[in-house]
Amino acid sequence: MSKIQVNNTAALGQVIDQEQVAALRPAAEAAALKLEQGTGLGNDFLGWLHLPSSITPDFLNDIEATAQSLRSKCQYVVTIGIGGSYLGAKAVIEALADNFAAYKPATTHVLFAGNNIGEDYLYDLIDLLKGKQFGIIVISKSGTTTEPSIAFRLLKDMLEQQVGKAEAATRIVAVTDARRGALRGLATQEGYKTYVIPDNVGGRFSVLTPVGLLPIAVAGYDIKALVEGAVEMEKAGGDDIFTYATTRNALYRAGRKIELLVNFNPKLHYFAEWWKQLYGESEGKDHKGIFPAACDFTTDLHSMGQWIQDGERTIYETVISVGEPAHSVVIPDDKANLDGLNFIAGKHVDYVNKMAELGTRLAHVDGGVPNLLITVPALKEKYLGQLIYFFEKACGVSGYILDVNPFNQPGVEAYKKNMFALLDKPGYEAESKAIKAKLGK
Template structure:
């Protein structure tokens, strides 16, 4: 049985796929033979199967040590790819309110420069036993550096510099960088971001795995999901490779003048996964005047705000819906004989089935009434296995999609423009 079900019937006619198969196969062979120009950035491709066992064990041991030390909160400091994957996985399993509680609470900081946010987060942990995991390959990222300094100083004030080093873990480059030097000088535990893995592809490296271990996610199941995705999509045949079929569908729709892909979910616990997806596709494809704009939406909530535009506005977008077939927990709606609220037709019904009905209704309205292409990706349930599978699915799909567009999936040259301007502006403060 397939882990996901990719439904393209309301998006494109897949009979056109045959004319692209040769091109897909050539790109696939170039990726897997590492003959593409960007071969030095393909480390993520088989990362789930080649993790360093010693480092994996070291991460497990430190997570267990912190738990035994009764650490209440781990402050995960990073921005972009250094935190989005970990934040997505944490919300996926432990979003409040949830029946499942983490071993250790995670707080994500250093992803903006809001004074109010940082002060609130510092106040939140001031009277807690907390630890820090700071994540940055270079150590130069401004948001991360500011937050790390403030939390590190607070921790040292609370427990002393000697004790603080037991409660700080640095995830950074293997040989260079500001954080590498700090960890070496101060004696912090250090985990390695592989040289051949870029930030937005790093969720299955120590960047994501160590925070997951601290929270208590089953990382073996997570990696098993990613490994299964790698195995299932090892052949380029579009009849069997849903990752490439999704990539090609996006490409074909972009050629039909659609400029925006709206990733929709019907579960609030998927919100940060959608944010991870947005960075993955935006930074990888948005180059040389090309690429779809990746946006996200939460239904049914946004049907009451964006629904009008989607249904009747400018024809600039197509939809991709992520839907979990089985809920982690469900609710059977209560009955009310008086029926004052006029919803007796829902008495005794599963709330998840109500959610599904809304999905089908919106799909019908948007596609049949407004001719909006709709891609649907269904998976079994929101657990670690499916999370790992979807991480790998989208990274594989993105890479194929970018090469179809003719852009480098692994760089982000335009980001340097704002950073240079920021440096000039900050020097004038």
């Protein structure tokens, strides 16, 4: 079976050695056991652990049928969600899409909204959708999260005005709680097709639920292969997962506070954003946790490259290396050779990219940046499924080694509470008074 692989060789020898990594292996195995037995912190949010293997062909067929219905009617499908209800689908779609997809005709373009509070963002989106055939996937457990709720109010009104209430109801799909919440209530009332966000799957672990699967299917990608890849990784067990989790914890203990997730393919940009949420939100608590950052190379070698090579020695890199490009472009020969490029004429562009990758890894290791390598055979659904499950499981293991609850996110409430107080939201009267006193208002 062709699959993703992890290699920590270039992470060893300078800052940490194999013994320090091996010393964490028992903790990693104990962590995996805690996940399996549900005896660790946050054990009410372990639904992702055996999610892939629990997905049935019928379930995927149903999602694909819904996707097909939206595709047949809609030039644009706006996916409304924030955080985990946005990043997973965005990551997979971008990894699989044409780099210039937005400029090209497509059956259906998947757009995203409700992931910010941008007045101009919503204005520009509404302007785009005017007179167009569009649909909505609205994703929210409660149906009251501020960002998606604002976007949904606006777009639902607009859609109903454009095609009428009855037709709009056939173009809106709600992904929400099984029973409770405002969105469940509305969906029942209006007769929307719905999918369930399982109670025991947190947002950042939700990409293999309908939260991610439906938008990915609407974009035209193979969710069966995606899930198949995840199942393979679920069943493959832990060696690569343990290598990643133990090595990064050993590096962190040795003072490497920043992990840079690096790609040499711009299509992985949003995959890194998904990873940043997964690890940042899972580990960044109790005044602990590696700071997750990301770079797109070689682009950022001409910006952050200097810092990485010569700045504070507080980082390490994890490189996601993609084996094969999807298409073929060969560097042409040029008689005049003014640019001096003829030494690589006739080569595939990706060959040069791979030498840049190898050269960069060697240069950064020489500069004192330990290097973890994750190889992915190609940017295809199956391997992305493997990669997703790999990072999810390694995150659970890693968080337990760090001794935090990897499955909660208490810190995300702080800004919301202040915002509601400042907006005089009903129920926040005491907080409103307090915050206004603080601000001297």
